[in-house]
Amino acid sequence: MKTFKTIFFILLISISAISCSSDDGTDGKDGADGAQGPAGTANVIYSAWINAPAGTPETIDGTSGLSTSIAAPQLTADIMAKGTVLVYMSFGSGTNVFALPYTSTAGGSINTITAISSLGNIKLFRFKHANDGTTVALPASLNWRYILIPGGAAATTSKTAKVDYTKMSYEEVCAALNIQP
Known part of the structure; x- marks a missing residue:
């Protein structure tokens, strides 16, 4: 019986020694975080500055005005339903940029x-806000740019809350999405 106890004791010590490793010590200090990478533009679509034809008379929902159009071939039903469409106007060469809708008193009347x-x-x-049957020019000299931001997964925590680009200036949007203004 003494031999059995001795063998059992040696076996127990052997198993304990084998199951231990040098990895069982305390963790070392974490290294410093790396530098923040540039903001990405994955899936974001944006146009160059575009000139559109001068506006022509049109009535939309009972309101008279002038309209023109710009092609946005990547503007899909999915982006319209889940994403964000931003449109900007400039009076020339991408300077003095204004987000649409843009309201002013051009032509002596409040218009949008x-x-x-x-x-x-x-x-x-x-x-025109007065909707008196007259219009304010929508000239071909204006420049337009659009930014299409496809929708993503719904946010589940405050850390992943969706950014509201409509409340940001043009410059802030370009910086956030790494777009050359």
Whole structure:
């Protein structure tokens, strides 16, 4: 019986020694985090600055104004349903950029230029608030740019909350999406 106890004791010590490894010590200090990479533009679609034809008379939902259109071939039903469509206007060469809708007192009357999205197209519509049957020009000299941001998975925590690009300036949107203004 003494031999059995001795063998059992040696076997127990052997198993304990084999199951231990040098990895069982304390963890070392974590290294420093790397630098933040540039913002990505994965799946974001944006146009160059575009000139559109001068506006022509149109009535939309009972409001008279002038409209013109720019082609946006990548504007899909999915982007319209789940994503974000941003449209900007410039009075020339991408300077003095304004997000649509844009309201001013051009022509001595309060008027708004807005964008109406449809599959593959963005209609630009300018109307006077007075809706008195007269219009304010929608000249071909204006420049337009659109940014299409496809929708993603629904946010589940505050850390992954969706960014509201409509509340950001043009410059902030370009910086956030790594787009050359």
